[in-house]
Every structure is written in structure tokens, then in C-alpha cells.
Amino acid sequence: MSMVEAASSxxxxxxxxxxxxxxxxxxxxxxxxxxxxxxxPMRAGEIARSIxxxxxxxxxxVNRLLEAxxxxxxxxxxxxxxxxxxxxxxxAYAENNALHRRVGGVLESLAAQTGAMAQFCALxxxxxxxxxxxxxxxxxxxxxxxxxxxxxxxxxxGRLLLSHLDAQEIRDFIPPEDFVLPxxxxxxxxQFLAExxxxxxxxxxxxxxxxxxxxxxxxxxxxxQDGSVAGTLCLVVPAELVAEQRRxxxxxxxxxxxxxxxx
Amino acid sequence: MSMVEAASSxxxxxxxxxxxxxxxxxxxxxxxxxxxxxxxPMRAGEIARSIxxxxxxxxxxVNRLLEAxxxxxxxxxxxxxxxxxxxxxxxAYAENNALHRRVGGVLESLAAQTGAMAQFCALxxxxxxxxxxxxxxxxxxxxxxxxxxxxxxxxxxGRLLLSHLDAQEIRDFIPPEDFVLPxxxxxxxxQFLAExxxxxxxxxxxxxxxxxxxxxxxxxxxxxQDGSVAGTLCLVVPAELVAEQRRxxxxxxxxxxxxxxxx
DNA sequence: TGATAATGTCCGATATTTCAGACAATATGA
DNA sequence: TCATATTGTCTGAAATATCGGACATTATCA
Numbered sequence: 001m002s003m004v005e006a007a008s009s010x011x012x013x014x015x016x017x018x019x020x021x022x023x024x025x026x027x028x029x030x031x032x033x034x035x036x037x038x039x040x041p042m043r044a045g046e047i048a049r050s051i052x053x054x055x056x057x058x059x060x061x062v063n064r065l066l067e068a069x070x071x072x073x074x075x076x077x078x079x080x081x082x083x084x085x086x087x088x089x090x091x092a093y094a095e096n097n098a099l100h101r102r103v104g105g106v107l108e109s110l111a112a113q114t115g116a117m118a119q120f121c122a123l124x125x126x127x128x129x130x131x132x133x134x135x136x137x138x139x140x141x142x143x144x145x146x147x148x149x150x151x152x153x154x155x156x157x158g159r160l161l162l163s164h165l166d167a168q169e170i171r172d173f174i175p176p177e178d179f180v181l182p183x184x185x186x187x188x189x190x191q192f193l194a195e196x197x198x199x200x201x202x203x204x205x206x207x208x209x210x211x212x213x214x215x216x217x218x219x220x221x222x223x224x225q226d227g228s229v230a231g232t233l234c235l236v237v238p239a240e241l242v243a244e245q246r247r248x249x250x251x252x253x254x255x256x257x258x259x260x261x262x263x
Numbered sequence: 264m265s266m267v268e269a270a271s272s273x274x275x276x277x278x279x280x281x282x283x284x285x286x287x288x289x290x291x292x293x294x295x296x297x298x299x300x301x302x303x304p305m306r307a308g309e310i311a312r313s314i315x316x317x318x319x320x321x322x323x324x325v326n327r328l329l330e331a332x333x334x335x336x337x338x339x340x341x342x343x344x345x346x347x348x349x350x351x352x353x354x355a356y357a358e359n360n361a362l363h364r365r366v367g368g369v370l371e372s373l374a375a376q377t378g379a380m381a382q383f384c385a386l387x388x389x390x391x392x393x394x395x396x397x398x399x400x401x402x403x404x405x406x407x408x409x410x411x412x413x414x415x416x417x418x419x420x421g422r423l424l425l426s427h428l429d430a431q432e433i434r435d436f437i438p439p440e441d442f443v444l445p446x447x448x449x450x451x452x453x454q455f456l457a458e459x460x461x462x463x464x465x466x467x468x469x470x471x472x473x474x475x476x477x478x479x480x481x482x483x484x485x486x487x488q489d490g491s492v493a494g495t496l497c498l499v500v501p502a503e504l505v506a507e508q509r510r511x512x513x514x515x516x517x518x519x520x521x522x523x524x525x526x
Numbered sequence: 527t528g529a530t531a532a533t534g535t536c537c538g539a540t541a542t543t544t545c546a547g548a549c550a551a552t553a554t555g556a
Numbered sequence: 557t558c559a560t561a562t563t564g565t566c567t568g569a570a571a572t573a574t575c576g577g578a579c580a581t582t583a584t585c586a
Contacts, residue, residue, distance in 0.1 A: 023543075024287040024573070025324065029331045036351055041359065045533065054575050059534065061288065068292045069387075074359060078533085082356035084387070084394070087363070088299055088410040090353015093345035095408075096304065096337060100350070124332075124347070131347070145358075147351040286573070287543070308563065317545050322564065341563085 027053055027061055032082075035071075036147060041079035099222070099230065099260060100132070106233070106256050107134040113252055114235060119144070121157040121219070122231035126173050128155050131231070151178030153187050156207040156219035157232040159199040163221070164228055167193050204250055208240070216241050220253050225262040233257045290316055290324055295345075298334075299410060304342035362485070362493065362523065363395070369496070369519050370397040376515055377498055382407070384482070385494040386424040389436050391415050394494070414441030416450050419470040419482035420495040422462040426484070427491055430456050467513055471503070479504050483516045488525040496520045 022030075030051040035042060038050070048058035062080055065071040072083030094100050103120045110118035111134040120132040127149035144150060152158030152174055162170050170193060179187045199205035204220045219234035233256055235249055285293075293314040298305060301313065311321035325343055328334040335346030357363050366383045373381035374397040383395040390412035407413060415421030415437055425433050433456060442450045462468035467483045482497035496519055498512055 022574080025291055025327050025543095027574085028288055028291060029327070029333070032333075032348070032352060033331075036348075036355055039355065043533085054577095055533085056535080056537095056576080057574055060574085064286075064288050064292070068296075070292070070295075081359050082352045084356070084385075085295070085299075086349070086352040087356040087360075087394070088353070089295060089345045089349040090351070090356070091409050092299055092302065093347070093350040093353070096344050097350075122347075129351075131350070146354050285544080288573090290544085306563085317547095318563090319546080319565080319567095320544060323544085 022053070024061070027051070027057060028065070031058065031061055031065070032070075035081060037149070039145065039148060041074035041081040043078050044080065102260055103132055104134075106260060107132060110134070110233070110235065110252060110256055111136045114237070114249060116249070117236040119234045119236065120222075120231055121155070121161075121234055123152075123161040123229075124149060126152065126175065126178075128152050128158050128161065151175075153179050153192050154181060155234075156205040156217040157234050159192075159196045159205040159207070160219055160221045160232050161229055162196050163200050170196065204254065206246065215239075216246075218246070218249055218253060220250070220257040221261075222257050223261040230261075233260070285316070287324070290314070290320060291328070294321065294324055294328070295333075298344060300412070302408065302411060304337035304344040306341050307343065365523055366395055367397075369523060370395060373397070373496070373498065373515060373519055374399045377500070377512060379512070380499040382497045382499065383485075383494060384418070384420040384424075384497055386415075386492075387412060389415065389438065389441075391418050391421050391424065414438075416442050416455050417444060418497075419468040419480040420497050422455075422459045422468040422470070423482055423484045423495050424492055425459050426463050433459065467517065469509065478502075479509075481509070481512055481516060483513070483520040484524075485520050486524040493524075496523070 030053065031047055034047050034050045042050070044059045044062045045055055047053075047062065048055045051058070062071060066073070066080060066083070069083040069085040071080045071086070073079070074081035100120075107118040107120060110116075115136040117136050118134050119130050121128060121130050123129070128151070129149055130144045130146050133144070133146060152161065162173070165173060171189060179189060179192065181187055195205070204218065206219075207217050208215075215236055215238055217234060217236050219232045221229045222231045222233060224230045233253055235253060237249070241249070293316065294310055297310050297313045305313070307322045307325045308318055310316075310325065311318045314321070325334060329336070329343060329346070332346040332348040334343045334349070336342070337344035363383075370381040370383060373379075378399040380399050381397050382393050384391060384393050386392070391414070392412055393407045393409050396407070396409060415424065425436070428436060434452060442452060442455065444450055458468070467481065469482075470480045471478075478499055478501055480497060480499050482495045484492045485494045485496060487493045496516055498516060500512070504512070
């Protein structure tokens, strides 16, 4: 229920107009999520359009959030974006969350040892999300901005993050358009399901040339105490890998993820 | 106690009239600020007490914020703290804010060059706040957690952050109890005002043994285009400094702050 | 240049939300 | 053991914040 609601509020630009009038707190959350999705400063009017709220309401809310420094002016023409208070809330989260705290160091050492981009990823709604990343030493870098949502079928991690669902649930969970890769190619649902199953069996997932032309992505799950997947560690390398290189990287990645998993 | 805490919640704003009923959005903000001040997970009931809100209202709001992942469960006994969404909002701020982005690198190089703790600080309400810090190489480290509010008279930066106020305004601005140093010693208001004036004249401020027994703190202002103080850069060293050492550190600090100031 | 579309602010009515208090279920302590 | 305090959940009703729309300004563009 809440999942569906949250998912639709995140993905749906023009969600069905359910009640005539929405709760204030929901509007506040919608404003913040809209800004995060847009990933750049917006004007109050734009935000109102994007969340389907009356302009007057949106101005009211934005102004109050500005006062609290949760938002701040950003840009010369009345745009707003996240403010200092938001920053401090985020720091507080990172400091307090044991997993997150440990992830930083692990990513750093992975990036240093492999020269690749190392990332910590998780599920959010029905999308994949990079929560933390460290770039390797390589000249060419493959980056996904932290906080940007990406369709699950586009990523190696996506094959690991669905282990709590069965085949039918996965079909229902992922919107059909997400099976169209950024290259324009259509990924077959059956193939994806097979890959999800294989990933669960093997305990890792490797994909090639999915998002970018020349990139291999290796992902392994970080597990909670109950065995469910809390997130993934993943390495992105701008190259084909021979079997031996692949093994080497997995031999670094798997212990790293085990170290982060609840014992 | 709860009233005191609630009233002090952001000093200056519209503290005056408290109607028996508060806006939902204000309650949301109060909840988030209470958690940030407390700097640790809290239960819904505790939060209610700390912000002076009815318990039922507080539960309602906390539950909605949990759904949005702005808060998340933290601790075995129903405590909550900032969640993943808060983290992403904070990252978004840090990525978008030009000053903040540049500060990271500058602090790093200051910490590396001096071996001291380097911090980026600003004014928030009538308190001093560390927004970013990098620790030096030294064995003994002097740290203030990011996001913790500290009375202005306790810090070197505090002498620089008040340049927009005149003497009388400063007297009104800073609560009397803030002139009691953590050592228990009472700082005279006149002396503080003299130091503020000196800091403005010199363009830097150095304090000794204010917060901790063996620490010298050097701070210089980062200026906005209009000449007002946007924040400070500061170095904390666990030692007395002879004039020459002091000069050396200032010669690193001052250009660093100029580099960050709007040209 | 005039016509059209946005922007930011303000207002009154009413649908929604806050609040107080009751409640059962636990925790705490004498 | 009983008495007392605390927790999390619900409820109805009063109070207010949301909403639609109007209003001047300011952009945009034919």
C-alpha cells in the first residue's frame, strides 16, 4: 500500500487526482521529492506544476521551507533547492547509520585496489539508486550521480535487489518501459527473470554493455541478518573482462560485501 | 524544560505568540530540528515532549515521515532518526552549492599542509555551527561534530560572524548564558565586543584555550560579494603557538579564504 | 508595438487536520 | 503483588490551512 503510494508519487508526474485536497505534510514531502527528482533548482511555479499542486499552496510551502533553511534560494531567478538544514539532516543520517558509515571506507579501498568506480546501491520504490560512490584512478570514468533513480533492468545490481520477489511479482513490479535499455534495445522480460534467478544462485551479477557501450558492471549483495538484500556493492569498469580479471574483481568484491553484511 | 527547548528552537524567528494550535508544516519542521539538535535517535513520545506538541500529533507526523523515508527506524525500541531520503536531500545540497563544493578541497589541503583540524563554519540563529571539517594528521584531534550548535563566544569564528551587527545588537543577540565558557569561566561582554571589533579590523581571529584547555583556534572570514561574512575557515591546533607559527598558519588560511570568497 | 502568458501575492470559504483525552497494553517500582 | 507511569492507537469536534480564483506585474513573442 504505502509502497504503491510512494512509488506512484515518485514516478508519476501527473498522478491521478485522487482527493480534491491534499494534506499539508504530503505536499511538503511532494515538494522535496520533486526537487530531488529534478536534480536541479526549480521555481515555485515549476514545482507546483510538477507535483500537481495549486500554485498558491506551493508558494506557501516553499516559503516556509525557505525560512527553515530546508530549502534555499538557488539561482538568480527565484529558483530554490535544498538548503543547509537539509544538508545537516543528511549528515546526521550518514553519521548514525552503521551500514552507511562503514560503506564509505570499503568503497574507498575497493576503488583504490581496483582502479574502478565503486558504488553502494539500493532499491527505492521500483527503481535502482546509487547511494554512495568512489571513483577509481582510471582516466575514463563512468558515473551515475548519487540520488538519481535508474530502471532496475539497466543495472547489474538490479538483478540482485529483487530477491524478495517471485517471478510474477517482478513482472508486476517493474514498469514495462524500464525494459527498454538506454541504447533503445528491448530487453526480454524472460531473460531478465532468468538473470535475476542466476544472480541469486551465484551470489553475484555481472552485466556488460548495458548502460554504456563499453562498461562491465559487477555487483554483489549486502545482506541483512534475515538474509534479505539491504543493498549492493558494485564495480564499474570501462572494459571487457577476461575470465581471470573478472574472478579477481569478484574476489575483492565478495569479501567486501560480506564484511558489510550483518553477521 | 520542554517549553524552554521548544522556545529556543530557532532563537530569533517568530517565537512571540504561540497559539494553542500549530500548523502541520511547522510541526514537521520542529520534529526534524528536534532530532538534529538531539543528535541521536528519539522515540516519538520524546520528540513530542521536546517540541511541546501533543503526542498524537507527533506520532502522526513521525509515521508519515517514516513512510517517506525522511525518517527511519533507528534502534530497537521504536526510536527514529533521519532516513535515506534526508541523506539524498543533503547530498543534493552539497552537490549544488558552489561554495560548499569548493570548501571540501580547500579544507583537505589545509589539513594536509598544516596537520591541524580544518573546519568550515557558519552562523545559524545565534549559534555557531560546523558545516564541514577535515582532520589533520596529528595524534590528538580536537573535533566538534558537524551540525552541533555552539555558543558564539566560545569560538574564534564567533568573533568574525557578527560583523553585520553593532555592539548593541550583539548584546541583544547573544543569550547571557553563552558567555559562560565550558570551563565555567565567565567571559566579559565588553571583552568579547572588543575582540569582535579587533577581528573585523585585522581580518582574522585567534583564540586560545577557549573550548579546550590546550587548543588554539585561528579563523578567517569567507566573504560574499557584498562584503558580508558567509562563513569562516578555521584551524584548530592542540598547542600554544609562537608568533612565527601563527603567522605561517594565517598565511595559509587567509589566501584559502580569499579563494573561497566571492570575487 | 500589442497580445498573450507567465509570476508572485492576496483573500474568503470550507474540507481537513490538529488537538485533547480515553483506552488497552506494557514497563517500572515499591 | 498492586500501584503508577509510559507507550502507541483512536476518536470526535473545533479551528485553520488548503484551495480556487482574482489581481497587478513582469516576461515572451508575433
